[in-house]
Amino acid sequence: MNSSYASNLSYVKQLIARAAESCGRNGDEITLMAVSKTHSIEAINAMAGCGQMLFGENRIQEIEKKFDTDSRSFSLHMIGHLQSNKVKKAVALVDSIDSVDSLKLARLIGKAALHNGKTIDILIEYNTSKEESKSGFLNEDEYYSFLDEVGSIEGIRVKGLMTIGPLSPDEKATHEAFATLYRLQQRSIQRHPELDFGVLSMGMSQDFVIAIQEGSTMVRIGTALFGKRE
Numbered sequence: 120m121n122s123s124y125a126s127n128l129s130y131v132k133q134l135i136a137r138a139a140e141s142c143g144r145n146g147d148e149i150t151l152m153a154v155s156k157t158h159s160i161e162a163i164n165a166m167a168g169c170g171q172m173l174f175g176e177n178r179i180q181e182i183e184k185k186f187d188t189d190s191r192s193f194s195l196h197m198i199g200h201l202q203s204n205k206v207k208k209a210v211a212l213v214d215s216i217d218s219v220d221s222l223k224l225a226r227l228i229g230k231a232a233l234h235n236g237k238t239i240d241i242l243i244e245y246n247t248s249k250e251e252s253k254s255g256f257l258n259e260d261e262y263y264s265f266l267d268e269v270g271s272i273e274g275i276r277v278k279g280l281m282t283i284g285p286l287s288p289d290e291k292a293t294h295e296a297f298a299t300l301y302r303l304q305q306r307s308i309q310r311h312p313e314l315d316f317g318v319l320s321m322g323m324s325q326d327f328v329i330a331i332q333e334g335s336t337m338v339r340i341g342t343a344l345f346g347k348r349e
C-alpha cells in the first residue's frame with residue numbers, strides 16, 4: 120500500500136512540474152494538497168510517511184473522527200462548506216479554513232480563534248462557475264465589500280483565494296473559471312495591498328493542469344493520489 124502511495128505521489132508531482140514548465144512556471148511555486156476525504160487515517164499516515172505535508176478534508180465530523188490534533192505531523196485544511204454551528208470545532212481542529220464566503224462566517228471564525236488564543240488562516244472562496252450547488256461568493260460587489268471589512272477582523276489571517284472548477288469537462292469553461300479567479304486575485308492585490316492574496320487554490324484531479332496554466336499556486340488532489348472514493 121505504502122509503495123503505491125509513494126508512486127502516486129511522485130507521479131502527481133511530476134505532472135505538476137511538467138504543467139508548470141509548459142507555461143514557463145516553476146513547479147516549486149505550486150503546493151500540493153492531498154485531499155483525504157473518505158480515506159482512512161492509515162492511508163493518510165502512509166501518505167504523510169511518503170513526505171506529504173498538507174492534507175484537506177471537507178467535513179468537520181469526519182475530521183473529528185479521523186484526526187488526533189495534538190500528534191499531527193502535517194497541516195490540515197478545511198476545504199468544504201462550513202456551517203456556523205461547526206465553526207468552533209473547525210477552528211480547534213484545522214490550520215486553515217479555505218472556504219470562507221461570508222462576513223458572518225469570517226467573524227465567527229475570528230471570534231472562535233481568539234477564544235482559542237490563536238490566529239487562523241483563511242482562504243476566500245469564490246464561485247467562478249456560477250453553479251448553484253457550489254458555495255463561494257457569487258458576485259464581485261459582495262466580494263469587494265467583504266474585502267473592505269475582513270482586514271479589521273481579529274483572529275483570522277487572509278492568505279488568498281479558492282475556487283472549484285466547473286463540473287463539465289469543457290476545457291474552455293474550465294480555463295475561463297480559473298482565469299476569473301486569477302483576475303480577481305490581481306485586482307484584489309491592487310485594491311487591498313494590506314491583505315495577503317498569495318495563495319490561489321484551484322485545480323483538482325481532473326483539471327489541475329489547466330489550473331496551473333491559469334496561475335494556481337495550490338492544487339487539491341484526491342483521486343489521483345488515493346484512488347477512487349467509495
Ligand SMILES: *Cc1c(COP(=O)(O)O)cnc(C)c1O
Pocket residue numbers: 154156177198199283322323324325339340341342343
Ligand atoms: C474532493 C475535493 C477535491 C479533490 O477532488 P479529486 O477530484 O478527488 O481530486 C478538491 N477540492 C475540494 C473542495 C473537494 O471537495
